[in-house]
Amino acid sequence: MARRHPGDAGEVFLAFLRLGVTSFGGPVAHLAYFRDAFVARRRWLSESAYAELVALCQFLPGPASSQVGMAIGLQRAGWLGLLAAWFAFTMPSAVLLVGFAFGAAPLADIAGTGWIEGFKAAAVAVVALAVIGMARTLAPDPRRATIAGLALVAVLLVPHPLVQVVAIVLAGLIGLVWLREPTLGDDAPLTVRVGRGTAIACLAAFAVLLVGIPLLVAVTQDPTVRLVDIFTRAGSLVFGGGHVVLPLLEAETVPAGLVGQDAFLAGYGAAQAVPGPLFTFAAYLGALMESGPSGVLGAAIALVAIFLPSALLVVGVLPFWTRLRGSRLARRALMGIGAGVVGILAAALYDPVFTAGVTSVPAFCLAAAAFIALHAWQAPPWAVVIAAGLIGWLVL
Numbered sequence: 001m002a003r004r005h006p007g008d009a010g011e012v013f014l015a016f017l018r019l020g021v022t023s024f025g026g027p028v029a030h031l032a033y034f035r036d037a038f039v040a041r042r043r044w045l046s047e048s049a050y051a052e053l054v055a056l057c058q059f060l061p062g063p064a065s066s067q068v069g070m071a072i073g074l075q076r077a078g079w080l081g082l083l084a085a086w087f088a089f090t091m092p093s094a095v096l097l098v099g100f101a102f103g104a105a106p107l108a109d110i111a112g113t114g115w116i117e118g119f120k121a122a123a124v125a126v127v128a129l130a131v132i133g134m135a136r137t138l139a140p141d142p143r144r145a146t147i148a149g150l151a152l153v154a155v156l157l158v159p160h161p162l163v164q165v166v167a168i169v170l171a172g173l174i175g176l177v178w179l180r181e182p183t184l185g186d187d188a189p190l191t192v193r194v195g196r197g198t199a200i201a202c203l204a205a206f207a208v209l210l211v212g213i214p215l216l217v218a219v220t221q222d223p224t225v226r227l228v229d230i231f232t233r234a235g236s237l238v239f240g241g242g243h244v245v246l247p248l249l250e251a252e253t254v255p256a257g258l259v260g261q262d263a264f265l266a267g268y269g270a271a272q273a274v275p276g277p278l279f280t281f282a283a284y285l286g287a288l289m290e291s292g293p294s295g296v297l298g299a300a301i302a303l304v305a306i307f308l309p310s311a312l313l314v315v316g317v318l319p320f321w322t323r324l325r326g327s328r329l330a331r332r333a334l335m336g337i338g339a340g341v342v343g344i345l346a347a348a349l350y351d352p353v354f355t356a357g358v359t360s361v362p363a364f365c366l367a368a369a370a371f372i373a374l375h376a377w378q379a380p381p382w383a384v385v386i387a388a389g390l391i392g393w394l395v396l
Contacts, residue, residue, distance in 0.1 A: 007044070009080035012073045015042070016088035019069075022382040023089075023275045024116075025123025025357070028348040030065035030277070032123075032130030034072065036381055040133065044076055047137040049190035051338040055168050056321055058344070062235050062310035063245075063279045066090065071192070071314050078193050082315070086307065093276030097284040098299045100270045101263075116273050118366060118392020120357035122385045125370035127349045131342065132375075138338035143178060147171050147336055151343025156351065168340050175336015176329060190325075192318045203316035206309055210236050223292025224301070231282050231305035245306075246271070246281060259288050282306040362396055 015037060023033045031054060038044045045053070057067040066089065073085025139148040151167040213229045216222075230252045238245045246268060253259040267284040274280070286302025287294060293301055324330050358364045370388050373379040 007076045007081070009073075009077045009084040012077050012081045013084035013088045016069060016073070016085045017092075018382055020089040020092040020276050022385045024119035024385060025126070025353060026278070027063065027065040028345060028353055029123040029127050031068060031345065032127040033381055034065070034068055035130045035134065036126070038072055044072065045190060047134065048334070048338060051134065051138050051341045052190055052321070052325065052334060054345075055334075055337045055341050056317065057314070058164055058168055058341075060310070060313045060317065061237055062313065063277045063307070066277045066279065066307065067310050067314050070311055071190075071318060074194070074315065074318070075190060075192050082311065086311065089276055090280055090303070090307065093271075093274040094280040094283040094299070094303055096274045097267065097270060097280055098287050098296065100267065101284050101287040101299075114396040115389040115393035117357075117359070117363060117396040118388040118390070119385060120353075121363045121366040121392065121396075122357075122370045122381075122388035124349070124354055124357040124367040125374055125384065126381055127345070127353045128371055129374050131346050131349050134345065135342050138335075139342045144175075144335065144339035147174055147178075147339040148343035148346065150174075151340040152347045153343075155344055155347040159351070164344055167344060168337055171336040171340025171343070172333040173336070175339070176333040179332050179335045190318075190322055192322055194315055194319045196319055199316045199319045201316075202312045206236070206312040206316060209309055209312070227286065227289065227292050227298065227301055228305045231286075231302045232309055234282070235279070235306040236309040245279060249281065249285060253285055258290050259285055260290075263288055279306050360396070363392075366391055366396070 019030075019033055019037060023030050035050060039047055039050050053068055053071055054064070057064040057071070060067060066086065069085045069089050070082045073081035073083070075081075077084065135145075135148065139145045151171055154167045154170075155163055209232050213225065213232055217226050217229045230249075234245050234248055234252070238248060250264055250268075254261050254264050264285075267281060267288075271278055271281040271284070280303065282302040282305070283299040286298035286300070287296070289298045289302075292298070325334060358367055366388055370384050373384050373387075374381065
């Protein structure tokens with residue numbers, strides 16, 4: 001069972017800081033790292049509660065892995081926990097990318113170096129272990145395994161971010177009419193310390209950001225407000241994570257002359273080579289802005305602007321979600337959703353995690369060795385990632 005007693009923001013910060021410097025492999029890998037750290041090892045929440053959280057954040061626009069992290073911090077240590085989780089998980093990659101913008105990293109093809117290939121191979125093992133562990137709990141019987149398989153097929157055959165949302169909805173509907181057990185795994189519920197009034201205020205603030213900032217830009221033409229507008233819209237409207245938001249940011253900044261094409265492409269490559277969420281690419285762009293705030297100030301404004309809508313949505317939606325789950329019908333639907341999440345993660349294990357991480361026989365061997373270290377020897381993921389990076393640097 002998950003431990004339900006609250007923690008403090010300090011332990012949340014340290015847990016997420018370790019993840020912030022070692023979580024390579026993109027959002028799906030991040031979700032696998034989170035599961036290992038907070039479900040399997042620390043038991044801050046149950047398997048079923050974690051699956052609910054992943055499913056909910058798939059519905060919301062913005063960076064799904066960061067939203068899951070913020071929600072875990074919120075349920076563990078309240079508002080300070082949310083801020084600690086976001087800051088610790090986000091800042092390592094943001095600092096690296098701002099340093100890259102200032103010329104602290106070489107302009108070589110950083111994404112093609114051997115140590116990055118090693119990190120990608122390790123991510124394959126981490127995600128595979130997470131999928132296996134979640135399947136044992138959330139898809140242990142023929143009906144739920146079938147739901148997981150259907151979700152996997154749908155996402156692989158129609159590779160569009162919105163298909164993931166549709167797959168989760170359909171999995172919930174199938175669970176509602178086909179599944180009968182009223183429990184979800186160990187069934188320790190997700191708890192959040194947010195009142196309904198606060199949640200409504202956060203949703204209202206999200207609406208104000210989405211509608212009010214563009215109006216303010218039209219009235220004032222202020223470059224700072226324009227910077228905020230670019231990144232809040234990106235954080236508010238994009239489904240599918242960082243790989244989807246990067247082309248959107250290019251369309252918003254390069255044609256307008258705010259960032260040069262060469263600089264954008266160089267940063268795009270660097271963003272693939274750092275741990276943590278790809279949305280921290282906003283800090284790189286903010287540091288390089290040709291008009292308005294730039295440097296550290298521009299980076300800070302862009303970074304906060306792109307993540308703020310996600311935080312508001314998570315806080316605004318979670319209290320209503322946790323109330324909904326008390327219904328018996330909702331619990332059956334959540335069983336289906338949990339199985340659907342397993343299928344979606346299994347699909348992502350194949351593409352993009354496996355296809356990007358296993359590009360050669362040595363890379364496959366490294367991924368297999370990492371899986372054995374994690375599964376059989378129960379080595380901590382951060383140590384496996386570092387070791388895989390060193391091996392990749394030497395042999396890949």
